[in-house]
Amino acid sequence: MPELPEVETVRRRLAAKLTGKKILKAEVFWDRTIDRPSAKEFKRILPGHKIVSIKRRGKYLLFELAPKRFLLAHLRMSGDLLISPSSIKVSKHVRSELHFSGGLSLQFEDTRKFGRMYLVSDADEIVGKIGPEPLGEEFSSELFFKMLKSKKGAIKPLLLNQTFLAGLGNIYVVESLWRAKIHPLKRAHKISASEARSLFKVIRDILSEAIKNSGTDIGDGVWEAGGYRTRVYGRAGKPCLRCKIPIKRIVVGQRGTEFCPTCQRR
DNA sequence: CAAACTCCCTGTTAGC
DNA sequence: TGCTAACAGGGAGTTT
Numbered sequence: 099m100p101e102l103p104e105v106e107t108v109r110r111r112l113a114a115k116l117t118g119k120k121i122l123k124a125e126v127f128w129d130r131t132i133d134r135p136s137a138k139e140f141k142r143i144l145p146g147h148k149i150v151s152i153k154r155r156g157k158y159l160l161f162e163l164a165p166k167r168f169l170l171a172h173l174r175m176s177g178d179l180l181i182s183p184s185s186i187k188v189s190k191h192v193r194s195e196l197h198f199s200g201g202l203s204l205q206f207e208d209t210r211k212f213g214r215m216y217l218v219s220d221a222d223e224i225v226g227k228i229g230p231e232p233l234g235e236e237f238s239s240e241l242f243f244k245m246l247k248s249k250k251g252a253i254k255p256l257l258l259n260q261t262f263l264a265g266l267g268n269i270y271v272v273e274s275l276w277r278a279k280i281h282p283l284k285r286a287h288k289i290s291a292s293e294a295r296s297l298f299k300v301i302r303d304i305l306s307e308a309i310k311n312s313g314t315d316i317g318d319g320v321w322e323a324g325g326y327r328t329r330v331y332g333r334a335g336k337p338c339l340r341c342k343i344p345i346k347r348i349v350v351g352q353r354g355t356e357f358c359p360t361c362q363r364r
Numbered sequence: 365c366a367a368a369c370t371c372c373c374t375g376t377t378a379g380c
Numbered sequence: 381t382g383c384t385a386a387c388a389g390g391g392a393g394t395t396t
Contacts, residue, residue: 210373
């Protein structure tokens with residue numbers, strides 16, 4: 099499922115080919131894919147706009163358009179954005195399609211229909227409330243420690259909370275906590291300064307490694323491109339790669355959570 | 365304010 | 381073999 103590194107991979111794939119291109123036509127095959135405005139308005143407004151830049155904020159893709167507007171896309175569970183000749187459908191699950199000058203189209207493929215597109219005049223309407231970018235310059239170990247100190251809940255659901263920190267999903271949270279040797283149920287304000295430093299570094303290292311590898315292939319057919327291999331995610335019952343003790347799986351915040359019962363203490 | 369739950373969806377898999 | 385039911389998962393929205 100697309101998290102920050104997968105969305106960044108998509109962004110890089112698209113930016114090279116679509117920057118400067120003009121939208122000729124917009125089609126919507128599943129209306130609920132368009133969160134706002136209505137699918138009808140979406141199709142009416144988009145033609146004539148040019149793509150100025152393609153950025154990313156957390157797990158959102160952000161297309162800056164001219165005349166000034168923003169097209170945002172969130173891939174949620176199964177979404178992907180693919181470029182193809184206009185005449186060829188990339189799969190039977192294409193929910194919307196933008197046709198560009200030059201004969202290419204951008205197709206929003208999304209098997210499970212959780213993905214959304216937004217067409218707005220102010221991007222902050224969608225991404226204004228999300229937390230700092232974990233790979234951004236404004237995010238520091240000191241800031242992270244302060245953020246953790248003010249929260250009493252368990253660390254795992256906190257890291258999944260997009261208003262706390264942007265871009266992490268279940269896979270990278272589980273991987274980060276394992277590598278930093280922190281128990282997923284540990285209370286955020288009880289994390290020491292040195293643990294916070296470690297977690298800070300680990301999060302940035304793992305995200306960077308995953309981006310370098312074009313994301314993670316978890317082998318369920320949802321995201322097949324990536325070369326990053328998980329160390330604990332999906333490995334319940336198998337030996338911990340550090341200590342050989344079997345990896346445990348619990349449910350935290352309604353999400354499956356693998357961890358090593360000896361390496362990760364509370 | 366935070367934690368817990370519900371909902372949206374479909375492909376995969378476990379169980380019969 | 382073929383069927384059904386359970387399950388996974390992000391995040392907005394609602395309830396506790």
